[in-house]
Amino acid sequence: MDESNESTITRREMIAATTTAVTALAFSGMTGVQATSIQHTVPLSLAQVSFTVNGRAQSLNMDTRTTLLDALREHLQFTGTKKGCDHGQCGACTVLVNGRRINSCLSLALQHQGDTITTIEGLGTPDKLHPMQAAFVKHDGYQCGYCTPGQICSAVAVLNEIKAGIPSHVSASLLEKPVATNMELRERMSGNICRCGAYSNIAEAMSEVAQKQA
């Protein structure tokens, strides 16, 4: 097991624990102490947060520990964003925040005061699909469709990252602009799991959009 991954798992719990001052929780994942043996005495803590989702201003008064994912799904009914693992491991919850992708399960809603958030529902409209949505349709870039909103949001951000010159682990050089090669696209999409294994169609859909943009 990759140790660096283990610290990501507890990241959300760390955030939650830090916010609520219950630090014992942060160590539970690391030391293997069973969660059942930990006592929580969490005071009710509400806070106001305002951000824009898919072009509309939203203001919520919510439990400070609510993740952005739960806020989107349960408070704002943007259920297109999916919960797959709740630990930043699968990418199903990927949304765009100020144009950059994040795992919304690893982020508290409260951290997004003033941010511009785009979910799958806001990428395009049924009449005017986002080019990436259209490409996924054309290439059948999914099977069960559960990971698809996260895949599409991620894919949109990946092309923007390449355009912005942000290098990846497989980029040939840190100084030159990365090129949207198959390897580059795949590397950047490796945070999104598709259990159905529709990867080759996803890669084809992305390549098509990348070529059109180039």
Add this chain to the structure above:
Amino acid sequence: MDTQSVSRRNFLKVSGLTGVMLSLGLYLPTHAEEAEIINTAGAADLGTDLNAWIRIDALGKVTITDHRAEMGQGSYQAVPQIIAEELEVPLNEVAIVFAQGNRKYGSQITGGSSTVRGSYKNLLKLSATARQMLIQAAANQWAVPVTDCYAEAGHVIHKPSGKKANYGTLVADAAKLEPPKDVVLKKRADYTQIGKPLHRPDTPLKTNGTAGFGLDKTLPGMLYAAVERNPRLRGKVKSFDDTAARKVPGVKQILKVKMLVHSTPREGVAVIAESTWAALQGKKALKVTWDDSGFEHLSSEEIYKRQHEALQTNEGLSLKQQGDVADALAKGSKKLDVVYQTPYQSHSCMEPLNCTAYYQASKVEIWGPIQAPDMVQDFISKEMKLPREKVIVNMTFLGGGFGRKAFTDYPYEAAVISKAVGAPIQVVWTREDDSTQGPFRPGISYRCEGAVADGKISAFKLRMAGQNLGHWMGAPKDKPNNSTNEGFLKPYTESIKNLSIADVPFETPIPVLWWRSVYASTNGFAYESFMDELAHEARKDPMTFRREHLPDERVQKQLDKLAEVSGWNSRKPGEGYGMAITECFSSTVGQVVKVSKNPNGGVKIDHVWAVMDCGWYVNPDTVKAQVEGSIVMALGAATQHEVTFKDGMAVDKNFYSYLMPRITDIPPIDVFIMENDADAGGVGEPGLPAFSPALTNAIFDLTGKRVRKLPFSLATV
């Protein structure tokens, strides 16, 4: 919604449809293969359970019923594409509704890769019947011979005059006709939709976030439940302290709950809250003391040790016995005696298990990602002592299924909690619950003994030691598991004169369940690895060796194709090539895997070729996608993950240690489909079993190292 009613009037009412329409259903007597086609307008007195597969309203709008779950495998495409063909309407003009769980649709269990192969003949006949009735109605209206009329794109056309009528204008008259007994089905060569790579109708929904999965269901006043279940899978709740959990804001109620995995109870403590987050926090704050007495707390090491021991000491229950295997083994010039081991697996659907239930006034309605709505209806009806029509089961889209969501435990749990709480409840499973609670695919060990003489197999003896899924359903324990030979090609049994296949009984307290391709997923590894070992003992090319043992024209053609597309006969030095061929749910898949040395150590997969023979099929893109997806799933199970047990509990909890194949792990995969006139076979699962043996056979070809235990690491092999 009560869909048991038999009168057309009630039927229309419950369907929310009004006005004139042509509505045809299938009446499937129990165990009958061929259904009777019923005009539901005139069926009020039949006393049968009506269903409506096809409805055409006065505007010509076609609505069809999908009686099976859509979990990525493509029933949402296959069923309408079949109907659109014979009905002569374009696929994109067909609206689809999911059926509720009801036996009137015949078996609805979306398993065994059975959606198309189990119903396509009836569906073709049904839609051709509707078309013929519309043509007859037009001929009657125009007072012309019916033979002068034909249907095309939602219209009936009178050939001599060019007169044209939309289906909608014909439904009133067509609905008065008796369905003709013998309709002529189109020839395969005349198909305009079946066999074509048409796009899936659910794609837009799934790319814009509007597809409704189980977790997306909400109801007014709905509460969320998270359940702390015994991590030891068979244990009970001794006591629990919910003092801290009750203090979590948003938590409403906490109660002990019992879930039934068939007749085996599994206990837990449910935290009911206003939000998922509160329910999960409440769950974490619980202190539960478990009663884990009465069953063993096994570890993986112990499980496999016992399997291996049993295989050395127990002849097992014979499933198949021909010739004199003992004699042939004794006389064989070269003998092999090896053990293969395959792991327990989690289904790990991307959508974690969940189910929404609302129990009120002696009825319960359920919404969820459910593979077998009819089984859920039966089970809950029996366990909660409700008449079947008071158990309403609605299928949502499924974020993956792979067999797990064909079980009845989690909808039952949701129904029980809703009844106890008196509110609509959505039970949410965390990824950790999903990964550790099972039921799992059983890990199985195989002992293979064999001998070759004169370049051919002179003896083949296989024993399997692994848990029997049939025991859930009450299969007798003194009979062999009849899936012990699943995956093994039938023609082998003709050429191998001395053959013995036996099941060595093996049980553990770990709950097990079918997993994509079921026993073929593990059997295939043993059978086809051993076939490769025998080929090498016989000093034969593995492809040639298979050919010599598979006396079947259809299989020979498939092997021709496999050799051709993979370049089997023009392999170069330094390239490892392996092949395997397996049967699963009436389809046969052959695969070749090409590997080479990875400069950073280990082996890398360069290419996979798969040749699918599924006979009659609906959509080539779906077939290819399913084979490809099966290969990806097999790749993960062969090289990345297994469920391991320690002290009676599953160890891996989430994808940080239960690793999944990612887009960076996927080699190029080419899938080819054999074209023939055979009956339809399964599509969703048969692509899986051949992959792992083809891979390990390729590794042997490259390195001389035989992998007999899954999973293994490509980086260190």
